[in-house]
Amino acid sequence: MEYRHLGRSGLMVSEISYGNWITHGSQVEEDAAVECVRAALDEGVTTFDTADVYAGTRAEEVLGRALKGIRRESLEIFTKVYWPTGEGKNDRGLSRKHIMESINGSLRRLQTDYVDLYQAHRFDAETPLEETLRAFDDLVRQGKVLYVGVSEWSADQIARALKIADEMGFDRLVSNQPQYSMLWRVIEAEVVPLCEKEGLGQIVWSPIAQGVLTGKYLPGQPPPAGSRATDPSGSGFIGRLMDDELLRRVQDLKPIAADLGLSMAQLAVAWVLQNPNVSSAIIGATKPEQVRDNVKAAGVKLDAEVLKKIDDVLGPVVERDPAKTVSPPTRP
Secondary structure, three states: OEEEEEEOOOOEEEOOEEEEEOOOOOOEEEEHHHHHHHHHHHHOOOOEEEEOOOHHHHHHHHHHHHOOOOHHHHOOOEEEOOOOOOOOOOOOOOOOHHHHHHHHHHHHHHOOOEEEEEEEOOOOOOOHHHHHHHHHHHHHOOOOOOEEEOOOOOOOOOOOHHHHHHOOOOOOOOEEOOOOOEEEOOOOOOHHHHHHHOOOOOEOOOOOOHHHHHOOOOOOOOOOOOOOOOOOOHHHHHHHHHHHHHHHHHOOOHHHHHHHHOHHHHHHHHHOOOOEEEEEEOOOOOHHHHHHHHHHHOOOOHHHHHHHHHHHHHHOEEOOOOOOOOOOOOOO
16 A cells, blocks of 8 residues: 555545445445455555445444544544435534534544544535634634545635635645546546645545446446446446446456556556545445455556557546536535
8 A cells, every 4th residue: 555645734645545435334234344444454545434424324333333443543534524414404514503513423423533534525505615614623623623625626616715714714625525537537627726736635536437447337238236336325326327338438448457467446546546636546345355456556657658548448438527516506
């Protein structure tokens, strides 16, 4: 495993993070989830990402139990706030009330006194940014949160938050957590240049494009039983990718991976890590073997010729439109 700074902060994170969206508390049994976490630890992963909303708060509980007994100072634990965690009108969004109540619930479920990074899971158009950023700053001052970041915010939203933080003397954002893969490059045009200038690092999710970049989904054939495309909690995100032309082009990546001695998953994860603004790539897993395979992407260098071959193969199926980074216009 290799390690990078999270943006320009002093915090070091593992190049590969372990995330438990969809899997823990829903798709896999707890024993399997714990085995995956242990495999990640054995492979040198120190960074673990979750969110209060995952599996209706159960994912945080599973991660807390899986990490119990591990020296806390050796870990970087990340979680998020925004999506609904209850039926109440204040059980969502980025109001001061919801942030303060959510962090306490997350800390309890994760069995820790603090989280290393607390992230705004989407932009809340119904709450003044000043209110959100002050609440985050207060949590830093209380010691419940060490750093703050965002997830899936546009460049304009990030820039506004940074301006307010500077004007009001709040802790600055250190990270953004966007979707990013060979197939989904919407952050490259606007978000990445801004973050490079302002010192934010990307913690990217879905580097394997919901499993599509493993090559296991074949054009003209139904998805394999038990795969992400057949699971209700994940199929909504993968639907856009179940296109025969896209799947055919992904199959054409196999010779490139083979020539490099990499699995398709390793090639996909290594690709996102070539971007110098990426601090860490989040992987998920239902089996320990998947963890052990994916982490081998750490430290892999892809030369310009390989990157061009990938671009030539994927061609028009790559999504690059920065307008695809959106948050709900109103709270869910």
